[in-house]
Amino acid sequence: MSKQVVFTIKLEPELRDTFMAEAAADDQPAAQVMRELMRGYIEQRRQAREYDAYLRRKVEVARADKTAGRGFSNEDIEAEFSAARDELGQVV
Structure with a gap:
């Protein structure tokens, strides 16, 4: 990647x-660490935007x-899982 701009903050x-000091301790140029x-x-x-979009789609489908x-x-x-728990309780 070519260096085309200077970023000042x-x-x-x-x-x-x-x-x-930390960049120097890692033997890395500060600019490289910033990049x-x-x-x-x-x-x-x-990734956060993709996850938000995924959740929005899931909510739209559910609605x-x-x-x-x-x-x-x-x-x-609740009734279905209560029956499943009861059945499992009888198996044990």
């Missing part, structure tokens, strides 16, 4: 000094199923 002197941090942040945000009458009531689920 304002930070507290203590934060900059500590960051520079890695930025790439990690970008990937984290991309459509409920509206179409394809869902189960809480009472139906």
Whole structure:
């Protein structure tokens, strides 16, 4: 990747000094560490957006199923699992 721009940010002197010292302790240029941090942040945000979209789709499908009458009531689920627990209790 070619270097085409300079990115300037304002930070507290203590934060900059500590960051520079840690990068030096790892034998890495500060710019390389910043690029890695930025790439990690970008990937984290991309994954968060994808997960949010996934959840929205799941909720939309569930709502459509409920509206179409394809869902189960809480009472139906409780009765089914109560029967399953009773059956398992008899097996043990």
